[in-house]
Amino acid sequence: MARDGDAAHATLVAFRAACHEAAARVPGVTFYELTEAAGPTAYHSAAMSERRLRHRVVCRPRGGLVAFAAPPPFPGSARLHFREPPRWAETFTLKGLRVLDAGTLGKPLSAVDLGALEGVDEADRAAARRWRPGTLGELLFNWWERPGSQAARAGRQGR
Structure with a gap:
């Protein structure tokens, strides 16, 4: 059985290839670019466009889930506004x-x-109990600290 790190790396490789x-x-x-999941961001992010329509394509390392969103409203924004996948989204499916x-x-959690x-x-x-995301998308593609991380432990100590 593959370790979580191996599966997460395989997901990144498939996402980049797609x-x-x-x-x-x-x-x-x-x-244009791919940013790997790091720190509090729980997803990889790719900047792509189709003619004049720009996309932020996000991929969850665990489970290989992909979503399409509008580009961020300003640089560094983690807020995601999900949109329907474009016709070429099947490329991601073909990569597993x-x-x-x-x-x-957008379904309520x-x-x-x-x-x-x-x-x-x-x-x-x-994390859902702690951060109380409103939708499935907010849970899967989040930007809060992972449970058990040093930042999450520090946050609990300050309460």
Whole structure:
């Protein structure tokens, strides 16, 4: 059985490959940059565009879940405004990733069975209890400290 780190690395490799392949094979699609998940950000992020429509494509390292969002309103913003996947989103599916639509990501967390969703574990359920995200998208693609991290422990000590 693969370790979590191995699976997360494989997800990053597949995500990067899908970004490059979409740009190479689909006319009008451009891949600008990829930022790996680090610090409090729980997802990889790619800047892409299709003609004049810019996308922030995000990928959760655990579970290989992918979503499309509008670009950030200002540099460094972690706020995600999910949108429907473009026609070329199938490139990500062909690389073994799972593309989620805006409707699924906008579901209230209270209406979602977290136990049935691949890639969601006890750490995510604990984070949901602590941070109280309103939607599935806010839980999966978040920017708060991971439970058990040094920053999360420091936050608890200050309460």
